[in-house]
Amino acid sequence: MPEIQRVVPKYLQIANYVRDQILRGDLQPGDEVPSERQIASDWTVARPTATRALEALRQQGFVESRQGSGTYVRDRMRPNRLARERYIRARETGKIYPANERAVILAAGRDIAPAHVADALGLATDAGVVRRQRVIYADDTPVEVSTAWYASSIGDLAPDLLVRERIRQGTLAYVEQCTGRHAQHARDEMSARLATSEERGQLQLDDPSAILVVRHVVYDSEDRPLEFTEAVHLPHRWAFESTYALS
Known part of the structure; x- marks a missing residue:
């Protein structure tokens, strides 16, 4: 044991x-x-x-x-912020971003779920979903592009997800408020790949450039997927840190 x-x-x-x-x-x-x-x-x-x-x-x-x-x-301490840091900050301060960060919503509307999104949300292949994409800037430099996906039924209850404007309390808090479902836990999966031409343009990267990809799934208290987000991060900003005991 x-x-x-x-x-x-x-x-x-x-x-x-x-x-x-x-x-x-x-x-x-x-x-x-x-x-x-x-x-x-x-x-x-x-x-x-x-x-x-x-x-x-x-x-x-x-x-x-x-x-x-x-x-x-340290002046060189400029990490990428994972969703968990933003959630904690929003719940403690009521604000998602610190003063030097901001987000611009690139797209908001209904779409057909790609296979990996449908799988993450427990939906049928080619199911309808709500899709929101944003670019996050730190000190006016683009540092992250993320796309959040929700089941179409959530979009019916939370119509602001379909509007190309920032949701000030954060999308997850807004979804919780509109649906009565509460985020209980989340899972992050990280990998790396070369940036697409669109991602290079959004993040002002050279060709070729590697990026860090984080796939993030939020589950409610009944272990049902509530939100799936895929974020791509700049290669020169690390994205997580963990300190743990070995004995």
Whole structure:
């Protein structure tokens, strides 16, 4: 039988919390992170625990110390944001994007589901679906193109999905509100391939260029697919990070 996992050390909980703020965009490159003194006060921990938390972030490459000044998010820390970071940020702040990011909706309407989309949503081959495509910009540079797909019946209940305008609370929150179905868990699959000519134009890439592809499925509380999204990301921005114990 596998062993029960031990509780994550407190210093690592603190480091993970700050890391998540960086990944969500709440802390931007160049922003100062809490000092040892502030961490010790906010978390009610000893200074050595706060010191170790900041050291963990430095070792992981998220922050850097500046002599006589403090600890700052590294200037090169510009990750692609996965859906989970956007969901958490939206639920905690009411906003999907940080101040330096924005989205432009390229398309919204009804379509016929490609085979892999129908399979992900549990639909019949060539079933009707709702399709929304957007480009996400960070500091006015295109960094992601994503296409979200929903069963046609969801479009009947959530008509704003068919309008080529941003849904301010986020499409998933809007779908939850309109359908009464609530997102319970999600699955991400990642792969890489060469960008198509359309994707190169949207992301301002050279020919040829590799891209990271993330296929994201959201399930409701009854394990029914609610949303399927396929996103393509720039090759020079990493897309995920995980820290875990080996013993």
